Amino acid sequence: MNAQNKWNFDTVIDRINTDSIKWDSAFLKEYFKGEDLLPLWVADMDFQSPQxxxxxxxxxxxxGIxxxxxESSEDYLNTVISWFNRRYGWSIEKDWIIYSPGVVPxxxxxxQRFSQPGDKIIIQEPVYYPFARGITANGRIVESNQLQLENNYYTINFTELEKQLKDPLSKIFVLCSPHNPVGRVxxxxxxxQIGDLCLENEVLVIADEIHCDLIYPGFKHIPFASLSNDFAQNSIKTSSGTKTFNLAGLHYSNAIIPNEKLREDFKAQCTINAATIPNxxxxxxxxxxxxxxEDWLEALIDYIVENxxxxxxxxxxxxPDISIIPPEGTYLAWMDxxxxKLEGKKLQKKLIEAKVALxxxxxxxxxxxxFERINIGCPRETLHEALVRISNAVKDF
Ligand SMILES: Cc1ncc(COP(=O)(O)O)c(C=O)c1O
Known part of the structure; x- marks a missing residue:
């Protein structure tokens, strides 16, 4: 029996009436304005977590109680240390691991802690949309260092980034690594280059590495802070196993902060937000x-690659009029x-009429x-049905 069969990612499990935001929330119906949608949108998977x-x-x-x-036990902290050591050859220390209820929080x-209202926070759009939402909700300004697309491949516009980092109002750079949605590792x-520029301009790096365990064969995730002590001292890694093992509803993540001052400040901000006691x-x-x-994860990656x-x-x-950016990581795919030649909202309307939510x-x-982002963390049968619906949506364009 191969590993995939052992875990059986092909089983379609009904998620209706499980309070799933993806499948049956009021939000889903209100936002997409449709019923009976096949949802391949929000980033959680339709697979059971490992047994x-x-x-x-x-x-x-x-x-029952x-x-x-x-707070995190010694055993728990050793487990996290061992994971990053085993998988990335990166040594971290117990003190660096700080609980938070999620990467977005x-x-x-x-x-809130490391910038002031009116300061700029740099993100690399198109990017995971809650970044911009959180920045503006906190009264900061989104500065977009837009990724460049050439020959179906995204790269960073470093010339623009350098100018943006030099602006004295720029205080934080958010690195999305691997990048959601464009899939770059x-x-x-x-x-x-990012790390050096941020150091030179005294801009703090948030390394959001939540998708780091989901890497396609031939690519390698490098933890930003593992590259040098200077980078480690100028960054906060936000991480979690919630993408990897499909645990998002449990709301649990680790910030990894080698710099003692940053760590103490971060902890103080968690206290202000009363976010210190885990689920x-x-x-x-x-x-x-x-x-x-880990064997489940390897089998999952094989399944995603086949999907x-x-x-x-x-x-x-x-x-053939749709092209796809080949992902290097994540279980998301970015379709062009x-x-x-349809404006995004009209395209979305057509897809919803065809009963598919991306x-x-x-x-x-x-x-x-x-573009549309499709979540391929689902049984192949579900993916197939979504593709049939997408074909129906675009057939009269
Ligand atoms: C890049 C990125 N960061 C953070 C999150 C969400 O993290 P959390 O659920 O821990 O707040 C996601 C979820 O899709 C994501 O893609």
Whole structure:
């Protein structure tokens, strides 16, 4: 039996009536304005988490007392240290690991603590849309260092970035690594150039590496802070196992902060936001996943890679006017519909009429219009059905 069969990613599991934002929330119906949609939008997967995680959570639930959760145990911290060592050859220390209820909350605390209202925070659009939302909600200004697309490949506009970093109002740079939605796994030279420029201009780096475990064969994720002590001292890594093991609803993440002053400030901001006491299930799930479920992760990556091939073959066979940016990481794929010459909202409307919910490119900011992000973290049957619906949506363009 190969690993994929062992884990059976092909099983379609009904998620209706499970309070899933992706499948049955009021938000889904209101935002997309449609019913009976097949949802391949928000970034969680339609796979069960690995069995050891489920077993550990069931055992904990059967205890039946769900009082306040203690701080991270020594065992838990050792597990996190071992994960980054094993998978990335990166040594981190116990003190550096700080709980937060999520990567997005952690980013917001960082904006609040390390910048002032009216300051600029640089992001690389088209990018994960809650970054811009959090920046503006906190009264800061979004400065977009738009990625450049040439021959179906995204790169960084360093000339513009350098100018943006030199602006005294720029205080924070948000590195999305791997990048959601364009799927780039940044190379060492790119990361070094970013790190050097941020140091030179005294701009703090948030390294959002939440997708770092989901890397396609042939690519390698390099933790930003692992590149040099100077980079480590000038950055906060936000991480979590929630993408890797499909645990997003448990709301648990780790900020990894080698610099003591940054760490103390970050912790103080968590206290201000009353975000210091974890959910009892979150750390447990992550610990079991990191300790016992690496084989599940390898099988998952194989399945995602095959899903991407399926998507690519289907598109080139039946929908040749759409092109896809080949992902290097994540379970998301960025599809280019611009040949249809339809404005993003109209394209979205057509897709919804065909009963498929994707994340429309325009919500990812500059450079996103005319693209759609599809979540391929689902059984192949679901992906196939979505592709049939996409074909129906575009057939009269
Ligand atoms: C780049 C990125 N950062 C953060 C998050 C969400 O993190 P959390 O659920 O821990 O707030 C996502 C989810 O899709 C993401 O893609």
């Amino acid at each position: 050891p995680v489920i077993d550990a959570l069931v055992k904990r639930a059967k205890h 769900f009082g306040y959760c203690a 952690a980013c917001n605390y960082i904006y 940044w190379k060492k030279e790119e990361l070094k 009892v299930f979150g750390g447990l799930a992550l610990q079991v996943a990191y300790d016992q479920c 991407f091939k399926y998507l690519q073959d289907y598109i080139s066979d039946k929908l 519909f611009r040949d249809y 994340d429309s490119g325009y919500i990812f900011g500059a450079g996103g219009d005319g």
